[in-house]
Amino acid sequence: MTPVSHQTYLEYKDFTAISPEVFSCIARIMKNARGFDLDGYKDQCIKRRIAIRLRATNCSSGEEYCELLRRDDDEVDRLQKVLTIHVSQFFRDPPMFDKLCREIFPLLFALTGMNRSGRPGIWSVGCASGEEPYTVALLLKHFFPDELGRVGATILATDVDEAILKVAREGIYGEERLREVPDEFRREYFLERDGRYQLVYEIRSLVEFLQADLTQTGAFPESDLILCRNVLMYFERSQQEVILHGFADVLRPGGVLILGKSETVVGSALERFEPICTVERIYRRA
Ligand SMILES: C[S@@+](CC[C@H](N)C(=O)[O-])C[C@H]1O[C@@H](n2cnc3c(N)ncnc32)[C@H](O)[C@@H]1O
Numbered sequence: 001m002t003p004v005s006h007q008t009y010l011e012y013k014d015f016t017a018i019s020p021e022v023f024s025c026i027a028r029i030m031k032n033a034r035g036f037d038l039d040g041y042k043d044q045c046i047k048r049r050i051a052i053r054l055r056a057t058n059c060s061s062g063e064e065y066c067e068l069l070r071r072d073d074d075e076v077d078r079l080q081k082v083l084t085i086h087v088s089q090f091f092r093d094p095p096m097f098d099k100l101c102r103e104i105f106p107l108l109f110a111l112t113g114m115n116r117s118g119r120p121g122i123w124s125v126g127c128a129s130g131e132e133p134y135t136v137a138l139l140l141k142h143f144f145p146d147e148l149g150r151v152g153a154t155i156l157a158t159d160v161d162e163a164i165l166k167v168a169r170e171g172i173y174g175e176e177r178l179r180e181v182p183d184e185f186r187r188e189y190f191l192e193r194d195g196r197y198q199l200v201y202e203i204r205s206l207v208e209f210l211q212a213d214l215t216q217t218g219a220f221p222e223s224d225l226i227l228c229r230n231v232l233m234y235f236e237r238s239q240q241e242v243i244l245h246g247f248a249d250v251l252r253p254g255g256v257l258i259l260g261k262s263e264t265v266v267g268s269a270l271e272r273f274e275p276i277c278t279v280e281r282i283y284r285r286a
Helices: 006-016 020-034 043-056 062-071 073-083 094-114 131-143 145-150 162-170 183-189 237-250 267-272
Strands: 121-125 154-159 190-193 196-199 207-211 223-228 251-259 273-277 282-285
Touching: 020 043, 020 062, 020 073, 043 062, 043 073, 062 073, 073 162, 094 131, 094 223, 094 251, 094 273, 094 282, 121 131, 131 145, 131 154, 131 183, 131 207, 131 223, 154 162, 162 207, 183 190, 223 237, 237 251, 237 267, 267 273
Parallel strands: 121 154, 121 223, 154 207, 223 251
Antiparallel strands: 190 196, 251 282, 273 282
């Protein structure tokens, strides 16, 4: 028999404490308290994360943890934080942003005349603390100032977690989030204060942050470019398909979708997108 480490045993024990009944109880509490819908997420992934909180709160059973959630609003916050992973970075995956600048932005501005509002609509989905939409804003401001001045651009950034959006709106980051930021951009667009860096207002004001749940596909905004990177991977394949169809429905003709490096268009949604660059996971609405 393969020896089981103490840690693995504990994880296994906590994991089995989350019975289907406990899982639906937690799902109900999260839905009622925060409007956060656990349906469609990968089961194992969610259970592993709930188990982390079970261990951290020293609850001896799933039922005890449900009780704790019912009476302690702060624990609801902590659980939501664990369930939604907020890792992000400015210029995360630089080759993709290079392609965005060289090929996709020019295409978007060329298409602009065709959409009703006259300005490209860009939507960053699952934006976490804002690094992704702000990178888009930085690139537009730096490389497309004329187009930005003439036609403008709407950059909408959404996330299910209101707490992380507060961080995003402030736009203050530690060094670790800025590792890929070119020196020129650091000098021009960030203000250093006590070892932390705040994006200048000129860039922050280009992005609008709103709380929204990706599983509510009926309320998606019309867009020319959708970035949904490192978010789909937390969902079951069937839910990924539903979301991808939702994106195809709201992308205007010629509109572009960008996924994360380990994500791809799946199932029947394949008929609605054609690849522009498979390496960088860039697709055009078919
Ligand atoms: C790993 S971060 C990705 C951040 C950024 N897109 C990037 O690639 O750097 C995943 C984000 O997806 C958000 N998220 C998870 N479920 C969501 C949902 N149902 N609706 C909207 N956002 C969601 C999480 O709150 C988290 O901020």
